[in-house]
Amino acid sequence: MTRLxxxxxxxxxxxxxxxxxxxxxxxxxLTTLEGRSAASAARAREAGMEDATLDELAASDxxxxxxxxxxxxDTAERLAPALxxxxxxxxxxxxxxxxxxxxxxxxxxxxxTGAAFVDGGIIGMPSSPxxxxxxxxxxxxxxxxDAGLAVRLLDGPVGAASALKMSxxxxxxxxxxxxxxxxxxxxxxxxxxxxxxxxxxxxxEISAWLASNVPRMPPKAYRWVAEMxxxxxxxxxxxxxxxxxxxxxxxxxxLATDKTATDALSRFFSETAR
Amino acid sequence: MTRLxxxxxxxxxxxxxxxxxxxxxxxxxLTTLEGRSAASAARAREAGMEDATLDELAASDxxxxxxxxxxxxDTAERLAPALxxxxxxxxxxxxxxxxxxxxxxxxxxxxxTGAAFVDGGIIGMPSSPxxxxxxxxxxxxxxxxDAGLAVRLLDGPVGAASALKMSxxxxxxxxxxxxxxxxxxxxxxxxxxxxxxxxxxxxxEISAWLASNVPRMPPKAYRWVAEMxxxxxxxxxxxxxxxxxxxxxxxxxxLATDKTATDALSRFFSETAR
Numbered sequence: 007m008t009r010l011x012x013x014x015x016x017x018x019x020x021x022x023x024x025x026x027x028x029x030x031x032x033x034x035x036l037t038t039l040e041g042r043s044a045a046s047a048a049r050a051r052e053a054g055m056e057d058a059t060l061d062e063l064a065a066s067d068x069x070x071x072x073x074x075x076x077x078x079x080d081t082a083e084r085l086a087p088a089l090x091x092x093x094x095x096x097x098x099x100x101x102x103x104x105x106x107x108x109x110x111x112x113x114x115x116x117x118x119t120g121a122a123f124v125d126g127g128i129i130g131m132p133s134s135p136x137x138x139x140x141x142x143x144x145x146x147x148x149x150x151x152d153a154g155l156a157v158r159l160l161d162g163p164v165g166a167a168s169a170l171k172m173s174x175x176x177x178x179x180x181x182x183x184x185x186x187x188x189x190x191x192x193x194x195x196x197x198x199x200x201x202x203x204x205x206x207x208x209x210x211e212i213s214a215w216l217a218s219n220v221p222r223m224p225p226k227a228y229r230w231v232a233e234m235x236x237x238x239x240x241x242x243x244x245x246x247x248x249x250x251x252x253x254x255x256x257x258x259x260x261l262a263t264d265k266t267a268t269d270a271l272s273r274f275f276s277e278t279a280r
Numbered sequence: 281m282t283r284l285x286x287x288x289x290x291x292x293x294x295x296x297x298x299x300x301x302x303x304x305x306x307x308x309x310l311t312t313l314e315g316r317s318a319a320s321a322a323r324a325r326e327a328g329m330e331d332a333t334l335d336e337l338a339a340s341d342x343x344x345x346x347x348x349x350x351x352x353x354d355t356a357e358r359l360a361p362a363l364x365x366x367x368x369x370x371x372x373x374x375x376x377x378x379x380x381x382x383x384x385x386x387x388x389x390x391x392x393t394g395a396a397f398v399d400g401g402i403i404g405m406p407s408s409p410x411x412x413x414x415x416x417x418x419x420x421x422x423x424x425x426d427a428g429l430a431v432r433l434l435d436g437p438v439g440a441a442s443a444l445k446m447s448x449x450x451x452x453x454x455x456x457x458x459x460x461x462x463x464x465x466x467x468x469x470x471x472x473x474x475x476x477x478x479x480x481x482x483x484x485e486i487s488a489w490l491a492s493n494v495p496r497m498p499p500k501a502y503r504w505v506a507e508m509x510x511x512x513x514x515x516x517x518x519x520x521x522x523x524x525x526x527x528x529x530x531x532x533x534x535l536a537t538d539k540t541a542t543d544a545l546s547r548f549f550s551e552t553a554r
Contacts, residue, residue: 106469129478136482138474162470169469173462174478177486180462184454187521188447191514195380195443196436200412204403204448208410211485212451240465246530247461249523256520 010153011036013063013096015081016072017050023132024072024155029054031154036063064088064121068150069096072128075232078102082112089119097146101126101137103175103233105240106165113141113164122146125164127171140166172240176251179230180237182223183254185216189274190267202277217275224272228262231255284427285310287337287370289355290346291324292503297406298346298429303328305428310337338362338395342424343370346402349506352376356386363393371420375400375411377449377507379514380439387415387438396420399438401445414440446514450525453504454511456497457528459490463548464541476551491549498546502536505529 011034014025028035036058039047050057063069064085071081078100089095098116100109100123109125116123122143130136136156139147141164151157160166192201205213223230234255241248261268285308288299302309310332313321324331337343338359345355352374363369372390374383374397383399390397396417404410410430413421415438425431434440466475479487497504508529515522535542 130482160471160474162474166470166474169466169471170474170478173466173469173471173475176462176465177458177479177490178483180458181455181486183521183524184451184458187515187519187524188450188454191450191519192443192447195447195514196440197434197443197447200434200436200440200444201447204444205451208404209452211489212455215485216451240469241461245461245465246534247457247527249527249530250457250461251527253521253523253525253527256523260520 009034010068010149011066012150012153013037013058013066013069014055014072015063015069015085017042017046017053017055018072018074020128020132020135021072022049022053022055024070024135025050025053025055027135027154031152033153036066038063060085060088061091064092064096065094066096068147069098070101070126071099072101074229075102075104075108075236078104078108079112079115082115086115086119089116089121092121095119095121097122097124097143099124099126099139099147100168101128102168103127103171103236104168105172105236106168107239108236109165109168123164125167127167127174129171129174138167138170140164169240172237175233176237176240178219179233180250180254181212181215182219183234183257185212185220185275186223186261186271187253187257189216189220189271193270193274198274199277202274220275221272224261224265224268227258227268230258231262234258283308284342284423285340286424286427287311287332287340287343288329288346289337289343289359291316291320291327291329292346292348294402294406294409295346296323296327296329298344298409299324299327299329301409301428305426307427310340312337334359334362335365338366338370339368340370342421343372344400345372345374345376347376348503349376349378349382349510352378352382353386353389356389360389360393363390363395366395369393369395371396371398371417373398373400373413373421374442375402376442377401377445377510378442379446379510380442381513382510383439383442397438399441401441401448403445403448412441412444414438443514446511449507450511450514452493453507454524454528455486455489456493457508457531459486459494459549460497460535460545461527461531463490463494463545467544467548472548473551476548494549495546498535498539498542501532501542504532505536508532 037055127138140160140162238248238251311329414434414436512522512525
């Protein structure tokens with residue numbers, strides 16, 4: 007088995023966790039620290055990632071893009087000139103929480119460079135991420151299974167892996183939004199304790215799920231805003247339910263900065279946990 | 281213990297089920313069949329309810345309004361002249377899935393007649409409904425506990441029982457909306473089976489909950505449209521998350537008539553159940 011060289015763009019909590027998993031398996035992991043903060047650079051080095059030029063990234067075996075949804079397309083555009091120049095082009099894998107429509111735009115950008123494109127979706131926490139891949143070049147990505155990642159190939163076109171990620175996140179992060187919105191509204195109207203008690207009594211599974219998930223949301227709320235907007239785009243303007251996720255984006259945008267509200271939510275759900 | 285006479289307005293599935301519970305306990309149950317369909321009249325009689333004039337309803341011990349959210353205010357306005365005329369006025373209990381704001385309007389209408397008003401909220405299926413009551417006159421409604429109903433008094437103002445109903449339904453009927461919206465979008469994008477499998481694997485409680493609840497939604501979708509709109513009003517325009525429920529109202533409005541979509545959803549979730 008040849009030792010793989012993988013370029014990982016993105017050193018957020020998921021990106022650096024994936025970098026550690028790859029390094030631990032003996033894979034060489036490159037990244038670009040150009041324009042990154044000192045904290046990001048330190049996190050990348052700690053994860054065993056080496057700083058490299060864009061041309062070195064483009065000539066690796068795989069490029070994994072693990073970035074905030076809003077910069078997924080920028081990331082592909084930034085790497086496109088180097089991919090065009092490269093003789094042996096990396097397989098470009100977009101792993102971001104973006105709609106199949108956004109994926110299609112990124113795929114076009116990558117296709118134009120002559121590199122192979124794979125659609126990816128990550129499900130799970132940074133401690134145990136599961137990678138879904140789809141599209142005609144997805145079988146190439148099965149090599150990542152030997153590089154320390156949990157890999158699942160989907161029998162579907164470019165867009166299917168992202169559709170899975172969107173629909174899964176739409177249910178889980180959507181339910182976190184419902185629980186937050188309704189708890190805050192119940193508290194504003196003198197029915198908070200009654201709601202907690204009634205949920206615990208007649209919906210024990212949902213009650214336990216919310217108690218475990220809502221208190222973990224606040225530090226992630228700012229990232230979820232763009233993800234909710236991608237889910238709205240995934241549903242499409244032709245379906246009225248896209249507004250569900252516009253509403254969730256608005257909620258998370260407020261909760262990202264409203265510490266009074268998120269403290270109230272955490273206290274509220276810690277009552278259930280007891 | 282005096283035998284109660286209770287006026288029940290509304291002969292839908294919940295209303296007629298409550299009529300049966302009351303009759304079975306030996307309570308005399310009056311209703312008005314004026315302007316009702318032959319089917320509603322038959323259902324009311326089968327539930328042991330006697331046809332009566334509005335003046336007879338207004339002179340009973342309690343009036344329970346159990347109607348679609350959109351006609352809750354009309355119901356109070358229709359009974360107001362008879363309540364004003366009555367010497368011994370019934371306690372008027374609104375049990376509908378309406379926002380505290382709508383409840384406040386109904387409370388004003390009833391207050392003007394001189395009758396006592398109680399805010400109510402029903403949680404649970406027609407087979408085992410639980411009645412929450414709030415407001416200064418709520419203790420009067422505890423008499424309904426001897427008339428065959430499961431009664432809980434909330435220590436809160438008029439509006440608290442409705443707030444509980446809204447926030448509980450916003451989570452349960454909201455989650456049904458999320459599961460439906462995301463399953464339909466996943467199916468449209470070739471990721472339906474993968475979503476089912478991933479939910480069953482990593483979110484078994486949600487997976488089981490959706491499999492049990494989504495297939496029961498289609499016949500109720502038309503009623504849930506106005507209920508979702510009431511929940512949006514309950515949250516209020518000042519909070520972006522009210523749009524979550526506008527989106528859910530739009531989804532249920534479509535699913536109320538789109539049998540192709542609801543058949544697809546029922547087949548989809550029957551896969552999980554197996």
